[in-house]
Amino acid sequence: KNQVEQSPQSLIILEGKNCTLQCNYTVSPFSNLRWYKQDTGRGPVSLTIMTFSENTKSNGRYTATLDADTKQSSLHITASQLSDSASYICVVSSGGGSAGKSTFGDGTTLTVKP
């Protein structure tokens, strides 16, 4: 059964600090991995996408890494801001085209305090 596990479940940090969120998956066959940011009361928005051959991708202060051998990904947030307070969801997709399926993690809730 395809699974995506995220840790920690929740995290509180001070504004300006860095943090790293973890995602472990057992999804086969692997197609791609996305990190989504979900603000309270909103739908998820894609931050990054990584395929099998990519091991690092950045989007501003967000940097995602992928280790396809150990089936782990991380999302690093640098110099956190209050607006980073949100849930971060790891989504791993298998297959492709109309046969592809996406498995969602339960997310990490990040709270950035002033």
Add this chain to the structure above:
Amino acid sequence: EAGVAQSPRYKIIEKRQSVAFWCNPISGHATLYWYQQILGQGPKLLIQFQNNGVVDDSQLPKDRFSAERLKGVDSTLKIQPAKLEDSAVYLCASSSRGLSDSYNEQFFGPGTRLTVL
């Protein structure tokens, strides 16, 4: 480009009542998804449409939930009768994924928050 539209944004009903949610995807997007997101959890796929055909409805509780996407554009999700455990946010997403696109980026609407009393 307009995003995915959903209505209503909030709904409060009593158990055993019925409710319907509406979704209008991004123009031109062939694939439409309905998700249920319980507080503190990730979205769970209920049903996926490709144009007006169902691709996956394996996790849709068909005794009480139904969905349709007539004409392959907008879609409605209905619950009848509702139970307490149906309290959740119902998210609609769309993607332009075709047979050759494996990147699966889904664009989500703001969701409908359902409370069943």
